[in-house]
Amino acid sequence: MYTYLYNFAKGKQALGQHLFLAWAGWVCTWTALLLFLLAIFNACVVINRFTRIAGETFGMLIAVLFIQEAVKGLVSEFKVPKNDDPNKAKYQFQWLYANGLLAIAFSFGLLYTALKSxxxxxxxFGTARFRNFVADYGVPLMVVMWTALSFSVPSKVPSDVPRRLFSPLLWESESAYHWTVIKDMGKVSPTYIFAAFIPALMIAGLYFFDHSVASQLAQQKEFNLKNPSAYHYDILLLGFMTLLCGLLGLPPSNGVLPQSPMHTKSLAVLKKQFIRKKLVASAKESIKQKASNSEIYNKMQTVFIEIDSSPITTAVVKELKDLQDAVMKVEEDTKLGKFDPEEHIDAHLPVRVNEQRVSNLLQSLLLAASITAMPLIKLIPTSLLWGYFAYMAIDSLPGNQFWERILLLFVPSGRRYKVLEKVHASFVESVPFRSIAIFTIFQIMYFLVCYGVTWIPIAGILFPVPFFLLISIRQHILPKLFQLHHLRELDAAEYEEIAGSPSRAPSLNLREMDSGYGGSNEGEVTMCDAEILDELTTSRGELKVRNLSFREDRRTQQIYHGDYIQPE
Structure with missing residues (x-):
């Protein structure tokens, strides 16, 4: 967005380079005002109208733009930067060529090692603690490693080969003009002050979409959070941050990282592990005392109520009833044998989030502390930035159902059964391949329209508009093209991922009719329950409790489609 603003300003004599930050300050001022209005009038409720197709198309667009910037950046390593003296020694042909080759080596090296980590x-090899550490922090470690490797270049090479990041701080001489932004804002003509409202509208729309969707997914009601959601409060604070950054001549900051659903789920897993540990210990103690299953459950119930500080609601009562059924069912079913708390209670543990503000606060403090690390950050080669852009784009693709459906289109019909032998989304079995293909092709075409808008020189600033149009398209057009139960599967949030079984052999042929399944006999399917926290969601991205196994759910779907055959 700031690239569009700069390209627009530099071609205008009334703005030019010197008043660009002042004009951007007006853009941020208008943006902050719009965000204030969105918060005051509770406009964030509209975010519930956005479905998976909007979020995944937006995510794919961001991934493609990151790849695009990575390619442009690599190409620029072979060229002389704009507004620089081409007669300098480091810009001689041999050194430009050497810089470009080093950039390719470093960027692809970072990309490969980051993905591996x-x-x-x-x-x-390695201990579990070491492997977990590398998996969590391997990417920044790879940046440090490749930065250190960049200093192994022979001393005869010019000091600026490879090129390194340039990022002056606010108090350095190169950034002196930042402190004159407020004064220069008065020099901007009224025409351009009011014209700044148009890009401000787009930025406010982006923030509304990006921040609210992330917040919504991180504060799902099925997480059973004790603290209420604060979408409007977040947007209000974001408005103040945007205004402050604009007056300082900085691009506005967006706080979506603390709102990451991954962050909430990780806290939920911690709480669930804590509850599990206590319940298992209680059950084992009761088993040692040769207590009956009902006595084991009573003890576990007491421990559960002591641990869980949530109020006794209908949901909590249902969770306790499910836990009781899990304990008592083992006693009734001789096939399950003796009750084993390590094995039989996992699927019935409640979703609880260890609510705290420490990790969010630390993230913000570390971001602020990174200013003091600028001397170290300037040592990083620019080529690592292009590799990191490519890494973020590629790493965002797994889990994007849009991307997975695109790959499915290229799987030959004779090989589609391989998809079912691996972990896969349930829509693969519940929606005919013809519907999957048509829906995916439509989404590809719409994505190309969104991507094409970004290439329009000045009007490219309007690229958020197509995503807002998806609200009407999803509500009024798509239901006429697809069956509603198929649309709910394809345009819902993440559905359960199921460990496939090689014994299944349903057809995924394009000619498949709307039966929804290639096999008709339930006995052909060997499934296991997939009641895992990250894998059960509703059409709006909310977690849901699913007590049926997929085998039972498949029978329900077959009845729904009218092709259920009683198993032998």
Whole structure:
């Protein structure tokens, strides 16, 4: 967005380079005002109208733009930067060529090692603690490693080969003009002050979409959070941050990182592990005393109520009833044998989030502390930035159902059964391949429209508009093209991922009719329950409790489609 603003300003004599930050300050002022109005009038409730197709298309656009910037950055390593003296020694042909080759080596090296480090938990070597550390922090470690490697270049090479990041601080001489932004804002003509409202509208729309969707997913009601959601409060604070950054001549800051659903889920896992540990210890103690299953449950219930500080609501009562059923069912079912707390209670533990503000506060403090690390950050080669852009784009693709459906289109019909043998989304089995293909092709075409808008020189600033149009398209057009139960599967949030079984052989042929499944006999399917926290969500991205196994759910779907056959 700031690139569009700069390209617009530099071509205007009334703005130019000197008044660009002042004009951007007016853009941020208008943006802050719009964010204030969104918060005051509770406009954030509209975010519930956005479905998966909007979020995934937006995510794909960001990934493609990151790849695009990475390619442009690599190409620029072979060129003389703008507004620099081409007669300098470091810009001689041989040194430009050497800088470009080093950039390719460093960027692809960072990309490869960063992607490998993310899979460290599946390595065969190293302790579990070491593998977890590499998987969590391997990417910044790879940046440090490749930065250190960049200093192994022979001393005969010019000091600026490879090129390194340039980022002056506010109090340095190169940034002196930042402190004159407020004064220069008065020099901007009224025409351009009011014209700044148009890009401000787009930035406010981006923030509304990006920040609210992330906040919504991080504060789902099925997480059973004790503290209420604060979407409007967040937007209000974001308005103040945008105004402050604009007056300082900085690009506005967006606080979506603390709102990450991954952050909430990690806290939920911690709380669930804590509850599990206490319940298992209680059950084992009761088993040692040769207590009956009902006595085991009574003890576990007491421990559960002591640990869980949530009020006794209908949901809590249901959770306790599910836990009781899990304990008592073992006693009734001789096939399950003796009750084992390590094995039989996992699927019935409640979702609880260890609510705290420490990690959010630390994230903000570390971001502020990074200012003091600027002398170290300036040592990083620019080529690592391009590799990191490519890494973020590629790393965002797994889990994006849009991307997975695109890959499915290129799987030959005779090989589609391989998809079912691996972990896969349930829509693969519950939606005919013809519907999957048509929906994916429509989404690809719409994505190309969104991407094409970004290439329009000045009007490219309007690229958020197509995403808001998706609200009407999803509500009024798509339901006429697809069956509603298929649309709910394809345009919902993440559905359960299921460990496939090689014994299944349903058809995924394009000619498949709307039966929804290639096999009709339930006995052909060997499934396991997939009641995992990160894998159960509703059409709005909310977690849901699912007591049926997928086998039972498949029978329900077959009845729904009218093709259920009683198993032998």
């Amino acid at each position: 993310r899979k460290a938990r599946s390595w065969w």
